[in-house]
Amino acid sequence: MTFQRRFPTLLRIGIPRALLYYHYYPMWKTFFETLGGEVVVSPPTTHTMLLEGSSRVVSDTCLPVKVFIGHVISLVGKCDYVFVPSVRSMRVRVHNCPKFLGLPDMTKVAVPESPPVMDIDIDVNRGREKLLEAVYAAGKILTNDRARMEQAAEIAWEANLHYRRFMSTRRLAPPQAIERLSGSDPAPDQKWQVGGNQARATIAIIGHPYLTHDEIISHRIIQRLERAGCRVVTPEMVLAEELESAVARTVGTSYWTFEDEVTGAGEYFLNNGVDGVISVVAFACGPDSLMMEVVQQRARSSPVPYMNLALDEHTGEAGMITRLEAFLDMVMRKKRRPSCASA
């Protein structure tokens, strides 16, 4: 605490570039920087991070969590605190996967050498008072002024809404949007260009952004498709309201926090003129095992080509490339002969 009083601007808060980074990084960055902290982000995922993360948790833990742990390890020594909130629920009666709920506790056990973990509960089902308590818990390392913390939280929330609108109106992927919005120094190889009118086909990739946009986990699926001349769209590029109504059409109410980007996105893209839909799931992802099944059922009765890729740390690039090539062959063949009946 003395650190904060004497050197408030030098307090470094580490944020792992994994899991919820893709959803909420601008919000968290804004919050901490508004209160005078310095935000440090781990570098983009490397194979070493994946290996080290995998070695610290039981093997059936899902891949994105293993990568997350690897990122936390890479932040050791680079910051004073690591921010790992337990994001339980962002909407009433809509919960997050248990891995998110238990993330701070798992992190503390898996990375005992990490800087102190900032471990707050974000749960809108517990009422406004509890939410404010979480805000105070997050901000207290930087200031004691509750009014300032509340104000910072509101500015941060606005930044979050702006980030999501930015992505859906400009059709940007999270890493690109984050780069443009924050003007911070991005990793050099994380630059995508969403292709223009010369694209051979438009392919939608549905699934969680922490899979699709993580180059190691996804084996650069987006770049490969773009290099093959396709325009790639992801759930972040769709207006939130559209995804919500797509969820309503399929399963009624959302069950999990990220139902929009799986069930909602699947339903939306299967019915909105893309040439093909690819879904990415992490092997043994609990929520996706059921949500993606709903999408697959829709896909079975849809003429749009659809492929599911299950990813884990054993996924080989060669296998991924073969499947993408086969899929694109099918998509292009279908485009050349639109009169053919659906597969």
Next chain:
Amino acid sequence: MRLGLTNMANIDVAVRAMAKRLQIDLVRTPASTRRTLSLGVKYSPETACLPFKLQIGNMIEALEQGADTLVMPGGPGPCRFGYYHRVHEMLLRELGYKFRMITQDNGIMNIVDSVTEHAPKARVAAAFHFGITKLKTIEEIDRCVHRVLAAAHDKGAVIRLHRGAIEAVDEADSYRTLRRTKQEYIQELEDLPKVDSPPLKIGITGEFFLVIDPFANMDVETELGKLGVEVRRSTAVSDWLRLNPFIYIFGLLEKYKSYRAAVPYLSRHVGGDGWQSVGAKVLHAEDWDGIVHLEPFGCMPEIVARNILPAVKEGPPVLNLVYDEHTGKAGLISRLEAFVDMLKRQKKERQSPLSRASYGLSYERNNHNG
């Protein structure tokens, strides 16, 4: 309406009792077998958890027996269970089955209303009470069997009596018969000749369905009993039914105690029974010799628990058993035997003054973990 339910331990006994008193036509869902599991696996998503697959199998078999209405509770929560009914319904309809699915996202009471077609509340409450009493009776008999099976000479007799007791409870049609049946069977069980040495006490923790249902967990409790182990279980089906305030308070207090105990390691609910699984290790550090932790493959809350359990330095050794449709009983028994052997050896060494003198502190219980 011909109602079909999925199987879970002996809950069908309670439901049959209620259905009889309310004149509901309840189809007798066949007991789960390998065919049930195969059907479930064939039609379920590959990485769905084991309870999901078993339930699809049960539902298909219930539909084959003529059920036209299925019941499946659901409701918001982190674990997958509340989502099941959406996918169950979707898959079964895709297969062409015609049925009505009763499911409420608001819990058991609304389901009861739908199923009983708004029969008078007093009759429903009375039928419910009888059913719950049967359930409690079975649970008391179960606890007695846990104690007796560990110490009995003739394990087969215990298992036969257990089965007979459940059948007798199923047939009992009045409170008096129920009481008499319970007393008779418990007396017979207690009267069986026993061995002298005090058995090991092993607690079973983990995912609810797997802990409760013998088909799903491949009779892990019976196998442990055959190895001379007294099984302790703090979860029971009646935990689910928060009607009887006495059960509720007792069951819930135990749960809260384990949550509080877990706090230094896991300070929050992670869905399902994850918090309890961690807390049980701390809570029963003194009175359990070992823990067998059961989880279906992919069970998210239990994976969180399994990651945290090694950090809990106090508490007994834990054997983690992960089940899926490929689990083989032979492998299961080997692991149980090895675990029980280790625990017996540890216990003997702890109690022997000679070993304490020669090996010193390194054999103290706390250092056996990690």
